[in-house]
Amino acid sequence: MNKRDLLNFVDHFSLSRGDLQKLLNTALAHGGNFAEIFLEYRVYSSINMEEDIIKETSENIMLGAGFRVIHGDQTGYGYTNDLSLEKITRAALTASSIAEGSPSQNSPPFQSTPVIPNYYPIHQSAQDESLENKIALVKAAYQSALTCDRKVKKVKVSFIDQTRYITVVNSEGQNLSDVQPLVKLTCLCIAEKANKREAGFSGGGGRVGMEYFSKELTPEKMGEEAAREAISLLEAVQPPAGEMPVVLSPGHSGVLIHEAVGHLLEADFNRKKTSIFWNKMGQRVGSEQIFIYDDPTISFFRGSYNIDDEGTIPKKTPLIERGKLVGLLQDRLSGKFMNKPLTGHGRRQDYTCIPIPRMSNTYIDQGEYDPDEIIISVKKGFYADKFQGGQVEDSGKFTFSVSSGFLIENGKLTAPVKQATLIGTNIDILQKIDKVGSDLTFGLQTGTCGKEGQAVPVTDGCPTLKVAKMTVGGFK
Amino acid sequence: MNGQEKSHELMALAESLVSFGRSQGTDEIEVSILDGLEFSVDVRLGKIESLVEAGSRYLGLKIIKDNKTAYATSSDLNTDTLKQLVKNAIWRAELANPDEFAGLPMPKPDAIDIPELNIYDHVISELTPDKKIALALETEKIALSDRRISNSHGASFETKEIHSVLANSHGFIHDYKETFCSLSVGIQAGETDSKVEDYWSSTERHFRTLDPPEKVAKKAVERTIRQLNPRKVKTQVVPVIFEPTMTNWLLGFLFACVSGTAVYQKLSFLSDKLGKKIGNEYITVYDDGRIPGKLGTRPYDSEGVPTRKNKVIEKGTLKNFLCNTYAGKKLNLPSTGNADGAGVGPNNFYLHPGDISPEDIIQKTEKGLILLRTIGHGLNPVTGDISRGAFGLWIENGEIAYPVSEITIAGNLGMILNQIEEKGNDLEFRSAICGPTIKIHELTVAGE
Numbered sequence: 001m002n003k004r005d006l007l008n009f010v011d012h013f014s015l016s017r018g019d020l021q022k023l024l025n026t027a028l029a030h031g032g033n034f035a036e037i038f039l040e041y042r043v044y045s046s047i048n049m050e051e052d053i054i055k056e057t058s059e060n061i062m063l064g065a066g067f068r069v070i071h072g073d074q075t076g077y078g079y080t081n082d083l084s085l086e087k088i089t090r091a092a093l094t095a096s097s098i099a100e101g102s103p104s105q106n107s108p109p110f111q112s113t114p115v116i117p118n119y120y121p122i123h124q125s126a127q128d129e130s131l132e133n134k135i136a137l138v139k140a141a142y143q144s145a146l147t148c149d150r151k152v153k154k155v156k157v158s159f160i161d162q163t164r165y166i167t168v169v170n171s172e173g174q175n176l177s178d179v180q181p182l183v184k185l186t187c188l189c190i191a192e193k194a195n196k197r198e199a200g201f202s203g204g205g206g207r208v209g210m211e212y213f214s215k216e217l218t219p220e221k222m223g224e225e226a227a228r229e230a231i232s233l234l235e236a237v238q239p240p241a242g243e244m245p246v247v248l249s250p251g252h253s254g255v256l257i258h259e260a261v262g263h264l265l266e267a268d269f270n271r272k273k274t275s276i277f278w279n280k281m282g283q284r285v286g287s288e289q290i291f292i293y294d295d296p297t298i299s300f301f302r303g304s305y306n307i308d309d310e311g312t313i314p315k316k317t318p319l320i321e322r323g324k325l326v327g328l329l330q331d332r333l334s335g336k337f338m339n340k341p342l343t344g345h346g347r348r349q350d351y352t353c354i355p356i357p358r359m360s361n362t363y364i365d366q367g368e369y370d371p372d373e374i375i376i377s378v379k380k381g382f383y384a385d386k387f388q389g390g391q392v393e394d395s396g397k398f399t400f401s402v403s404s405g406f407l408i409e410n411g412k413l414t415a416p417v418k419q420a421t422l423i424g425t426n427i428d429i430l431q432k433i434d435k436v437g438s439d440l441t442f443g444l445q446t447g448t449c450g451k452e453g454q455a456v457p458v459t460d461g462c463p464t465l466k467v468a469k470m471t472v473g474g475f476k
Numbered sequence: 477m478n479g480q481e482k483s484h485e486l487m488a489l490a491e492s493l494v495s496f497g498r499s500q501g502t503d504e505i506e507v508s509i510l511d512g513l514e515f516s517v518d519v520r521l522g523k524i525e526s527l528v529e530a531g532s533r534y535l536g537l538k539i540i541k542d543n544k545t546a547y548a549t550s551s552d553l554n555t556d557t558l559k560q561l562v563k564n565a566i567w568r569a570e571l572a573n574p575d576e577f578a579g580l581p582m583p584k585p586d587a588i589d590i591p592e593l594n595i596y597d598h599v600i601s602e603l604t605p606d607k608k609i610a611l612a613l614e615t616e617k618i619a620l621s622d623r624r625i626s627n628s629h630g631a632s633f634e635t636k637e638i639h640s641v642l643a644n645s646h647g648f649i650h651d652y653k654e655t656f657c658s659l660s661v662g663i664q665a666g667e668t669d670s671k672v673e674d675y676w677s678s679t680e681r682h683f684r685t686l687d688p689p690e691k692v693a694k695k696a697v698e699r700t701i702r703q704l705n706p707r708k709v710k711t712q713v714v715p716v717i718f719e720p721t722m723t724n725w726l727l728g729f730l731f732a733c734v735s736g737t738a739v740y741q742k743l744s745f746l747s748d749k750l751g752k753k754i755g756n757e758y759i760t761v762y763d764d765g766r767i768p769g770k771l772g773t774r775p776y777d778s779e780g781v782p783t784r785k786n787k788v789i790e791k792g793t794l795k796n797f798l799c800n801t802y803a804g805k806k807l808n809l810p811s812t813g814n815a816d817g818a819g820v821g822p823n824n825f826y827l828h829p830g831d832i833s834p835e836d837i838i839q840k841t842e843k844g845l846i847l848l849r850t851i852g853h854g855l856n857p858v859t860g861d862i863s864r865g866a867f868g869l870w871i872e873n874g875e876i877a878y879p880v881s882e883i884t885i886a887g888n889l890g891m892i893l894n895q896i897e898e899k900g901n902d903l904e905f906r907s908a909i910c911g912p913t914i915k916i917h918e919l920t921v922a923g924e
Contacts, residue, residue: 050741053572053573053574053575054571054572054573055545055572055573055575056545056546056547056572056818057546057547057568057569057571057572058546058547058548058549059546059547059548059561059564059565059568060548060549060550061548061549061550061551061552061557061561062550062551063550063551063552064532064551073523073525074523074524074525074526074527075525075526075527076526076527077526077527077528077529077530078528078529078530079528079530079532080530080531080532081532081533081534081551081552081553082531082532082533082553087531091530094529094530097527097605098524098526098527131568131571132571135571153742154741154742154743156741190742190743190858197742197745197858197859198858198859199743199856199858239863239886241711241884241886241920241922242711242922242923242924243924272520272627272629273627274627274629274664274671274673276671352530352532354526354528389852390852391851391852391865392851393673393851394629394664394671394673395664395670395671395672395673396671397851397865397881397882398851398865399850399851399852399864399865399884400852401852401863401864403856418861419856419859419861419863419886420863421852421863421864421865421884421886421922423865423882423883423884424882425882471882471883471884471922471923471924472884472922473863473864473865473883473884473885473886473922
């Protein structure tokens with residue numbers, strides 16, 4: 001079977017440079033300041049294994065065009081997946097209607113495409129890999145989890161790979177394209193013992209090729225990790241409740257930085273003054289040990305990209321340095337409005353969505369403390385190991401669900417703990433981080449972040465962190 | 477092209493793909509097409525922030541050959557692309573394993589009664605953009621006119637018109653149209669470092685039943701300002717009253733635990749509880765896809781099985797798991813008309829209300845918490861464990877004393893179902909999953 005037949009980007013958008021130029025002028029017909037066309041063609045496929053069989057496979061195609069017109073700080077948006085010239089022109093006119101005047105400019109000719117770095121230099125594309133080999137990978141993870149221990153009663157493994165072709169052209173003469181691979185292998189495992197039932201999870205991937213699964217993370221290791229987590233939770237006790245010192249594990253705790261700090265440093269919330277940070281630029285918002293960055297240019301990471309979804313070449317962006325607020329995640333609309341340079345954080349889920357400021361790979365940089373000494377320094381407290389997720393409000397209040405952790409007693413990790421909740425206010429916690437470990441690690445390459453109904457792939461990371469005092473929710 | 481021609485065109489496309497699939501050697505094939513029109517306007521501080529209008533189509537197909545299943549979806553409705561997808565699916569199915577439970581439902585000749593269900597409102601397609609923009613602007617203006625409100629997340633008005641077509645190789649071919657409209661506003665009160673926020677929305681099938689701007693705005697204001705100047709409380713075990721929006725959240729978790737997919741996968745703590753007591757006599761839960769005009773109403777599910785009224789829990793006894801055809805076969809139960817894509821979804825899934833007013837429930841509570849909102853992800857269907865960050869109002873001597881924040885609630889759904897001691901009379905079908913105010917005998921509220 002020649003699968004390539006379905007994947008020719010240009011064939012699906014039979015639009016010449018001249019057509020795109022004309023459509024941009026159509027979009028500016030009512031006098032908008034800026035017009036943009038976003039073309040997307042995405043092919044993704046999945047394999048699911050459970051109950052010892054390959055249950056199903058899928059192949060999916062997403063194809064469409066989105067038109068955006070910005071007029072002042074207002075946005076008009078139209079999209080279509082019917083690519084007839086009539087429907088495409090209608091989408092351009094829909095977007096144009098945000099302005100209500102006559103055209104003031106024509107779109108200039110496209111500039112020559114700059115050479116941009118490639119952050120995903122893969123060898124063996126998952127899309128080109130045979131289905132048989134991908135199924136073999138799924139089976140390997142499944143068998144590894146199932147045979148790890150007799151207490152393992154159920155395993156579910158899924159493999160998803162996609163290739164996303166995007167082109168962004170705009171009325172500033174930009175014309176940029178990117179081909180973004182994305183792969184994810186996940187394993188869910190249920191273990192049982194004496195009427196107790198617990199789940200463990202593991203996974204990996206990123207913007208990688210198939211070589212990742214022999215070099216970085218083998219399916220066997222992943223299956224084993226999921227099984228081990230489920231089994232250790234069988235012995236877990238209920239979490240303590242109340243305020244106490246909390247040590248955050250390296251890697252997995254990055255979600256806390258993502259939720260509690262990252263979102264509120266997205267420029268739109270600051271432009272609108274709804275974020276607690278909006279009037280704190282240049283001010284101390286955390287302890288001096290805190291350095292936070294968002295970097296879309298880390299090779300092979302799930303959150304990385306060569307261009308953002310509005311055609312900006314991204315940069316590693318400092319957000320907090322030495323505890324001081326130094327930067328925000330900008331998209332085109334907020335950057336223009338706040339008169340700040342673009343950082344390349346305008347992302348969208350797909351062609352049906354207006355781009356908004358988003359994170360990519362967000363992390364707290366490492367400090368000086370030895371991670372073991374951090375734990376030894378806590379007499380009685382809680383060690384948060386793995387998280388199920390978290391949520392934050394613009395006011396800075398946040399909640400995290402810890403799926404597994406440990407009690408800390410006399411400087412040692414003791415009983416495993418399940419299902420605890422951490423709550424707090426972001427600036428309060430940033431100030432209370434009193435020890436930053438020397439072991440920066442990133443969490444699983446499986447994360448997806450949701451904002452305003454749009455899901456995009458991200459990662460986050462951090463070293464071992466000690467928070468002097470934090471509220472832990474539990475039963476006791 | 478008028479509506480009727482368009483409808484015929486999509487039905488013809490679905491039927492032709494079913495025939496093509498059969499000619500290529502599938503045993504069974506199902507094709508669904510969604511054709512949607514979407515409009516949304518977001519306004520903020522008196523100005524349009526964004527305006528989106530679009531039409532789009534999606535096609536999904538499922539093929540079964542030798543008891544092996546493959547799926548495909550496409551937003552590219554080019555016939556050559558779709559035929560290639562069918563061929564690819566047949567080839568991929570060969571590499572899957574046979575599954576004796578795979579298969580499409582046989583069509584039931586039951587009356588489908590689409591007009592009776594009252595889920596399409598032609599008024600929605602006739603609303604002018606100016607009218608829709610004005611509704612959003614007015615809602616935000618009313619909310620901001622309250623001096624205690626300090627900032628706005630904006631107000632939105634959205635409409636959707638969806639035309640669904642479903643065909644399969646057992647001769648099922650039907651279509652229906654439905655509409656949705658929704659008006660919402662989100663606001664903040666208080667100064668930068670002590671902000672509180674909330675929102676309110678009204679979503680309906682029909683424009684005439686949508687709450688007017690005044691009502692949506694006032695409710696959002698009331699919900700926001702009641703949280704101003706929150707206190708922390710000590711960790712303790714107290715009665716907890718769930719407002720209807722919180723009952724909805726709890727029921728959403730219950731739905732995940734009675735979904736046939738979770739049950740056959742043993743991912744639900746209720747897996748082995750069919751026919752058993754799982755709650756007290758206050759708990760009666762239905763799933764009903766047939767209530768005219770409601771958000772979860774539909775004539776048939778995504779596999780073409782007619783919807784019906786399912787008794788899920790009756791006076792605390794678990795009566796039914798909600799199934800699609802596959803989960804039903806796995807559990808040796810009938811499909812309940814709950815297929816939703818490849819999984820199981822709710823129709824109108826609701827807790828039967830009681831007859832006491834929410835005010836009386838509060839008055840009868842000496843000390844406790846009214847749960848207003850929760851944030852976080854702490855729900856585990858495998859164990860029923862719940863652990864979430866929460867915002868609430870503290871009750872002392874039957875009266876609301878002050879708001880509380882930075883608390884968490886922890887408990888277990890199985891335990892909560894046995895501890896409901898009051899059930900309000902305030903059930904409103906504001907979402908597909910819904911319930912009235914309820915009072916739980918006791919839960920751990922963790923604070924200082």
